[in-house]
Amino acid sequence: MLGRTIHYLAVTRYLRERGIVATGDRWAIRDWREWSAYRKARLFDYQPLTWWYVLWAIQIVVFVWMIGWFASAGGALKFGMQTYLAPAASNPDGYTTVFDVTQSGYRQWSFAASGLIFVAVGLALPMLMRIGIFRKPPAWMQKWFPRVFLGFAIFWTTSCFVATYIDYRRAVNAIRNNRAQVIEGVVTDFKPMPYTGHAMESFVVQGVGFDYSDYVITAGFNNTSSHGGPIREGLPVKIWHLGGEILRLDTKKPNQSMKVLNQGKSV
Helix, strand or coil: CHHHHHHHHHHHHHHHHCCCCCCCCCCCCHHHHHHHHHHHHHHHCCCCCHHHHHHHHHHHHHHHHHHHHHHHHHCCCCCCCCCCCCCCCECCCCCEEEEEHHHHCCCCHHHHHCHHHHHHHHHHHHHHHHCCCCCCCCHHHHHHHHHHHHHHHHHHHHHHHHHHHHHHHHHHHHHHCCCCEEEEEECEEEECCCCCCCCCEEEEECCEEEEECCCCCCCCCCCCHHHCCCCCCCCEEEEEEECCEEEEEEECCHHHHHHHHHHHHHC
C-alpha cells in the first residue's frame, strides 16, 4: 500500500503533468515501465531520483518478505511465540519453577493483533480506490470487495482475540482454582523437535504424554529444547496440566533427586 501511494503521488502524477507516456520499453510490468520513463525524465531534467530508489527498495523488501513467507510455509524457516520462562524460584522440595501461566501473562495477543493490519487496509481501500492509487476495478468489485475484505479481517481478528484470551483465562483459572491435574516423575521417551519444526516435541511422565511446539499458539508451556527449552531425557519434573496443556512446569536437577534418594537410604 505504501508503494502504491508513492507510485501514484511521485511517479504517475509526474508523468501526467509532463504528458509523458510509458512505452513498452523492456519491462513487461506496467509499473516498472512507468518507473523507467520516470527515471529517464528525471535524469533528463537533472533532478534527483529519490523516489525511484525508494520504490525499488520497497520492491526488494517485499521480495525478501515473500521468500521468507514461502520458506516459512515450506518449513525451512519458522516463526513462533516462545514460552515465557518464569524467574527461577526454588521450592522447599527442591524443584524450580520454570514456567507458570499465572505469571506469563496473555502472550498470544500479538498473534491476534496482527489482524489489525488487515483491518486498517480494509478501512483505507475505498479511499485508495477513489483517489486512483489502485487501478479502478469494475463497479461491483469497487463496491463489495472493500466490504468483504474488511468484514473478514474484523471477523478473523475478533475470533483470534476471543479464542486465545478464553484459552488463557481457562488456564489461569485452572491453576488458581486447583482444577489442574498434577503429575510428578522423570521425563521418559523424550523426542525433541527439530529447530525448523515439522514435528512436535514430546515426552512422557508416569505414563502421561505431552507434546508442544514453539510454533503452536497456546497459553501453556511450548518452549522446545531446540529453542532453549528446559526439557531433557531423565529430567525430574512436576507438572500442572489440563487438557494436554502444561500450565505450570517445575524442574529439578537429576543430581538433586539422587541426593534425596541417597539421604532416604542412609536414614
